[in-house]
């Protein structure tokens with residue numbers, strides 16, 4: 001019996017285009033201003049130091065900014081970049097520059113599953129801060145009360161079975177009682193290797209999704225527990 005659902009964001013609860021055409025460009029165009037205003041604050045400094053360690057060449061501030069901008073263009077999933085984006089996007093949400101996109105079927109079924117006592121979690125490459133901000137500011141209101149917890153790449157990469165084993169341990173449930181939802185075959189394969197149930201979202205946005213052996217759903221309405 002499914003007791004917990006762990007969901008990906010981009011391509012699963014939320015559209016690819018929101019992430020690629022709203023969030024990423026926003027972080028690129030606001031990065032310099034954000035660092036100018038907040039660059040001396042301890043959480044930001046820690047993330048900048050972490051980014052500097054990943055790119056030994058980026059000793060000067062300008063070089064580091066250029067490295068971060070390149071990582072955004074290349075969609076790199078480094079924790080330091082994701083942490084900075086999360087802080088920067090939170091400002092954007094609070095200013096009302098955009099809302100977190102969540103598909104209607106996802107918002108509705110997440111509410112239904114929560115009402116049935118199923119524990120809901122998010123696992124995304126976006127930082128925990130970015131995940132919370134997205135679900136707090138949606139067209140369907142604040143969805144954060146629905147979630148028990150959030151995981152980002154601090155628990156490990158999304159294509160590694162060990163990450164799902166760590167999540168399972170944290171949830172304290174048998175793996176077969178946990179359903180992982182994603183639009184990326186390699187993530188589903190990794191979750192399945194750790195013994196989790198899987199569901200592949202193929203929403204028809206962007207390049208065709210390869211479901212492999214995983215049950216396919218065109219929306220959360222098709223997800224069977």
Ligand SMILES: CSCCC(=O)C(=O)COP(=O)(O)O
Nearest residue numbers: 008009010124125126130131
């Ligand atoms: C938390 S919204 C931003 C998502 C993001 O930064 C990203 O890289 C997409 O990651 P996902 O694991 O949700 O596909």
Ligand SMILES: [Mg+2]
Nearest residue numbers: 008010011183
């Ligand atoms: Mg995804």
